[in-house]
Amino acid sequence: MVRSRFAPSPSGHLHVGGARTALFCWAYARARGGRFILRIEDTDQKRSSEAATQAFFEDLTWLGIRWDEGPEFDGCGGGEAGPYRQSQRLDLYRRHADQLNAAGAAYPAFETPHMLEAARARARDEGRAYRYDRAALKLDAATIRRYLDEKRPHVVRLKVPDTCQITIPDVVRGETHVSSAELDDFVILKADGYPTYHFAVVIDDELMGVTHVIRGEEHLGNTAKHILLQDALDFRRPIYAHISLIFNPDGSKMSKRERDIRLRREVKRLGLQVPPETGVPTAQPVMPVDQWRRWLADKDQQLDLESARSLAEALKIDLPEIDVEDFRRAGYLPEVMMNYLALLGWSPGGDIEKFDREFLISHFDLDRMIKSPARFDRDKLLAFNLDALQAMSTEEFSDRLRAHCLRYHRDFLDMLGNEKFALFAAANQQRSKTLDDPVRSGRFFVIGDEEVAYEHSKAVTKALTHGDPNGYAHLKAVEPLLKELPHWTIKRLEETLTQYANEHAGGKLGKVAQPLRIAVSGGPVSPAIFDTLAILGRESVINRIRRCLAMRERDTK
RNA sequence: GACCCCAUCGUCUAGUCAGGUCCAGGACAUCAGGUUUUCAUCCUGAAAACACGGGUUCGAAUCCCGUUGGGGUCACCA
Incomplete structure (x- = not known):
């Protein structure tokens, strides 16, 4: 009887390298009808913590890696050979x-x-x-x-x-x-x-x-x-x-230090002497000054995750994803992570590279392990994630997006409201690479009409002021049509605006859609225009068009 | 530095163990066209690799040796 084990040392979150090891241990036991054991190697009193241990359990189960023996968690664990924590x-x-x-x-x-x-x-x-x-x-x-x-x-x-x-x-x-x-x-x-x-x-x-x-x-x-x-x-x-190990794209070993390296580089570039402040509503340093000094003084010191994240936010840079939790937060699907991780260091042979849990279990064997180290290619992971998202039914995408928002963007979900959520999800599915994309790019849906900030860019100016009639003129013409539209549905919006474009824009819908998009979102990027308008609702759309037009009058004075 | 491991397109890899069907296949990225109301998609096509040098063999990406390059380990960390 095969008995394999994954034996992590619980500090921080589960690293992708560790996750891959766990995946292989688990897959091997499953493939052979054996048992998979989880053992917590918490013999370093300085670095181990119970919080980290719980985080490991969550990360593992999120990936679908469930253990037969080990600490008990969510129905996993138990067994006769315990205790499964070395400190015990x-x-x-x-x-x-x-x-x-x-x-x-x-x-x-x-x-x-x-x-x-x-x-x-x-x-x-x-x-x-x-x-x-x-x-x-x-x-x-x-x-x-x-x-x-x-x-x-x-x-x-x-x-x-x-x-x-x-x-x-x-x-x-x-x-x-x-x-x-x-x-x-x-x-x-x-x-x-x-x-x-x-x-x-x-x-x-x-x-x-x-x-x-x-x-x-x-x-x-x-x-x-x-x-x-x-x-x-x-x-x-x-x-x-x-x-074999997993490397960064530049060939260095993938490690948590990467986060600090990127932060330090940015701090140095900006020449910051004191910790930057968090944004509204309460502007305060992202971390205490003495912590900041210690961190800057010692290149080997790592920031805790919370501090690192708020610093990155203040600096307006993205932190590299390193831990399983980072990828989850960034909107990657667990089955995609599993698939991609399995491909790093193992191959089923032939041209197969997309597969699910069942396939892994039935095909995994140690004799197809790759001996040379693999670099972690985020672009490929992203492409896999996109494919998986697109392959889903609308209902499933909507459910998964909701679950993601519930966990990471509760405020967004509340502000959007249940009624609009279904439309929002449907409008975003085919254009999202991650579950986080709709939220990142859809902020304008949940802010007040007065808060829409109009971007100053070439694309915006061009869409609004070029052509004859120009974008502003189209907005002005279309506003009453929208105001009087009998039914505010995607279908009716499409009919009305398409007809308008045929009659007044030489059939070029873009001439009308783009100014509208800017008027309601503040910039040139949003879901399909009919979806966008449908989600926002008539009142907001009219308000925002008027605001945009008012801005023109101000600008041309 | 010592010891150990590894080596196919930029990246992940198929092919290597059982040498010929491989002037090397797929995917991601890139580039060029095309579709599209923006972004993202989507479609078509292109460019792109057996690290190098010696062997063995009728024949080597595949076997052997060396070189080079990359990596790991050398803690009262795991």
């Missing part, structure tokens, strides 16, 4: 560490992090590779006993054989050989009593009966340590599959 398994790790200590396979070491850092710096300066010098191993038994009795803080290190060949079998890469001489006596238990990643992962995989370890390539080298540990503990060896 501390005694287990302690016991195994004791066992290794007793067998002489591991030993306590008393150096402080500070001392080790100094030693590393020295090695770096002298241009040699740093290895732990085993000083603690040379301590005599009495000293060790005394230190232990004094409760001196210490870690536990594994005694690594001096020279032995370690063979790492891997189903995607074949065999890799590493000499134990490349490894030093690495830490397995930290001074705070928590296990390190290497130790916890080996023990949990064994105890949870994990048969397949599918994880990122950055762990390939680490596997040597895990094999050493498995041998020392007399554990079974799972089957390994190390999958």
